[in-house]
Each structure stands twice: as structure tokens, then as C-alpha cells.
Amino acid sequence: MTPTKQLGFKILEGNNVRIFGGAHLTSHPKEKRPISIKKPVHLVMRSHHAKGPRSFFRHDQKILALISKQGRRFGVKLYRYANGGNHLHMVILPESRRAFNAFIRSVTGLIARLVLGAQRGAPKELQFWERRPFTRIVEWGRDYRKVCAYLLQNTLEALGFSESRPRTGRHAPKISTA
Numbered sequence: 001m002t003p004t005k006q007l008g009f010k011i012l013e014g015n016n017v018r019i020f021g022g023a024h025l026t027s028h029p030k031e032k033r034p035i036s037i038k039k040p041v042h043l044v045m046r047s048h049h050a051k052g053p054r055s056f057f058r059h060d061q062k063i064l065a066l067i068s069k070q071g072r073r074f075g076v077k078l079y080r081y082a083n084g085g086n087h088l089h090m091v092i093l094p095e096s097r098r099a100f101n102a103f104i105r106s107v108t109g110l111i112a113r114l115v116l117g118a119q120r121g122a123p124k125e126l127q128f129w130e131r132r133p134f135t136r137i138v139e140w141g142r143d144y145r146k147v148c149a150y151l152l153q154n155t156l157e158a159l160g161f162s163e164s165r166p167r168t169g170r171h172a173p174k175i176s177t178a
Contacts, residue, residue, distance in 0.1 A: 027095050027176070033096050036137045040079055042147050044134040045108065046087035049114075056083050057158075070106045075099040081156055082151035084158045089151050091138065104133060 015031045035041065056063060060083050067090065075095035082089040086113075094100035095151050112128040113120065138147050158164070 010127045033135060033136075034137055035094060035100050038097060039140060040091050040093050040144060040147075041100075042134075042136045042138050043090045043092055043104075044087060045111075046134075047112075047126055047128050048086065048130050050086040050115060055085050056088060056111075056115065059087050059114055062114060066114065067111050068108055068109070070103055072105070074103040076103040078149055080151050082155045083172045084154050089154060091144075091147055091151070093145070108133070 007132040034072060035153070042083070047056075063083070064081055067081060077095075078090060078100055079093065080089070080091040092100075092103075094103065108129060112118070116128065138144050
């Protein structure tokens, strides 16, 4: 009788989805967003209204201060931040799902109000954010270093110090030709 090989603990985790939101979400979500409290999360928020006078570059220091303040308030550690002009990248580590949800809710609303110059309680004239925020759980080590290098490269491209190049790989954005 051949002994059976012991299965690892990953099988107990169930669905190993690590990516959620952004262009990967084509309909209403059927599952909760995967969140890890032990591994960092790469978060991307994009707005098609953040151009010209409404660019995130014009408010970079205020946005970073706002994100840092809300992170401390809700228990979300900010490891890296990058401003792409019309999108923001962050590498964060939330202490719980509740902390992540509260952080996202507050940050998205406050950034939209800051950029649009709107007051609290003002009627919503437009939808500021393009899609739901994109998140990806990042492994410590090589994956984390790659994400940090990607954020640096993205910042350099946005500032014009480096040529923009198409993204490849399994996490590259889906581009439709239609």
C-alpha cells in the first residue's frame, strides 16, 4: 500500500483568488474582495476625471497626507504610495476587513472632494472613480520587491523621466480593441 502524500494548508484556504476589482470586474461581484491581514495588498484607484487642473499631481502632498491620516485612523499601514496623475497606487496592510473597508470608503470620498473642490454633503454631479478599486494580495519577498519597483517605474513614467511601455504578464491590464 502506497502512503498518500499529505496536502498542504493552502487547500484549507478555499478559493485562492488574489485579484479583485478594476478591469477584472465585469459585473457585480459574487464574492467578497480577498483581503489579507498578514500579506500586503497592492491597491490601485483610477479616475478618468483626474486630468489637467484636476490631476492628482496638483494635490500630491495633500493626497498623501490624507491617505496617511486615514490609514492611522483605521489601522491600515501604508508601505508604498505612487501617484500616476490619473491613478494612485498603494501597498498597504490592513489590520482587518472592517479596517480596509472603512479606509477605502473614507479615502475615495475625501480624495474626490479634494480634487473636485466639493464640500461635504454637496450633490454628486458625476462619478469620479472609473471602477471599483483594484486590489491584489502580494507575497512577501520577490513579489513585494517587484510591486515596489513597479510603483517606482510607474511614477517615473508619469513624471516623464522614463518612456511608457506596455505592461505584460499575468497582472497586466486587459485592453479591449472594441
